[in-house]
Amino acid sequence: MSEKQFRLYDSLSRSVKPLTTLEPGHLRFYSCGPTVYSYAHIGNFRSFITADLVVRTALSLGWKVTWVSNITDVGHLTEDDVADAQGEDKMEKALRSKEGEQFHNVWELAEFYEDAYREDWKQLNLLEPDVRPKATQHVREQILVAEELISKGYAYETDSGIYFSVEKFAGYGKLSGNTQENLRKAVRDVVLDEEKKDQSDFAIWKKDDKHLMQWFSPYGWGFPGWHIECSVMARAYLGDTIDLHSGGEDNKFPHHECEIAQSEALTGKPFSNHWTHTAFLQVNGQKMAKSAGNFYTVRGLVADGADPLAIRFALIGGVYRKPFNFTDQGLSDAATNLERFRRAVEIALAASGEGEDKLGEELAGLFDDALEAMCSDLNTPVAIAKALEGARLITREGNLNASTGLSAKTFLERVELLLGIIGPLETAPEPVQSLPAVDEIRILGQIEARKAAKAVKNWGQADDIRNVLLAEGILLTDNPDGTVTWSRA
């Protein structure tokens, strides 16, 4: 089973190819994280979950993984921009928003949204990266790289900053498919900078002594350019050449294109051997945007009663490489399926008694199919289908003996490691939510009253009791063995 090949689409070669590692069995992986100027939305999380699924698949194959996922806590913002009501700067908007009023400065704002991001990350059951570096912790290295790129002739200084000279790097455009010629022809209102040798050149360092976040460099006060942080942090933790780099499709150009240029110009070695990009998410058939009122965040959906795991489940209902439509219907479909896994977990944990293992072989086969699907360019829908088939086998069997139960538990644990849609097995049956307290004594009393009514075949009264409790959110269930249990509806 460990002989499987992990095939993954590579944006650079534009083909599905085996994910290879420089060191056998050890994946060194860098995934682009968010800029913490606001709450990450579920579209952001779709690409983070792709990274998480790559790691889960690798771990399921028995690989060792070193996963680095950055947090960008440097924004492009100047005091002038803040004062300008027409400004487009995201940090500025965040500071001026209702939520932004609580912050004294951008540092606090960045810290706040970083915490929120980590919480959402946990809620959606993503694994923890081995390292979560922050851009502001690596400014010194970024300055050193800028100096080295200048000395190697790839970068030059102007009055406004340090720029990377695109024409010096022959491979510029190999990821995005943009030729330098096309980039120049692009009919777009670009801010013209007469000092740049070529309008396609991009900033490594910006000189700005008014910036809300600034550092001192050989070029005076300023802040690092947009792309340099990832090049620097990937190299710091993973070496000159990494196995895989991922991000959202919007990262492909210019961000990743520029990373490649900087890193490869610096080291003379390939930056990443494999690139993967997650397609955009739509919400209820529309582009997600704050102006459209469909800007979904994890915490927003949870506040509306969504189960975080159901959000995750819904987000991986389509393959990562195709645009995906997140719908309210899809979310409730996912919640329904989630319940099926939770029932299977309850059954597996309740197993006891003598007997032969009835399901072990079949479940092992299904898990193998699910892993195979994930190894085929992260085919989550097929993997989920196989996992659901296994859950059905378990629930169909009903009462499991101890050895069958062990097989069931093993299956569910492996599915959880691979897909993360079940949650920790011990706590899975009870979704964590703050619900109003209930008067359990009263409910038990009503159950007894209904039992008495049923005993004299007063079905009307029995149904009334059940309906009244249901209206309060309490669901009564008549079990096959005659007992009655209640749960949250």
Place this chain on the structure above:
RNA sequence: GGUGCCGUGCCCAAGUGGCCUAAGGGGUCGGUCUGCAAAACCGAUAUUCAGCGGUUCGAAUCCGCUCGGCACCUCCA
């Protein structure tokens, strides 16, 4: 204007040359169980893959055109 992606049943969504007389989920309909429900389980639900041409012994899968949707095209992830 350039570059790339997509269009599969009522809804979501796999499959990308023959095992497709198209997975899986939701929904709907029928059944088992139940006093009736709920849950679970069983069964049914696309001769067809946006449209039109073409290539091929064979196409949802390749090519062309048309229609529709999406993303990126610079210093703002």
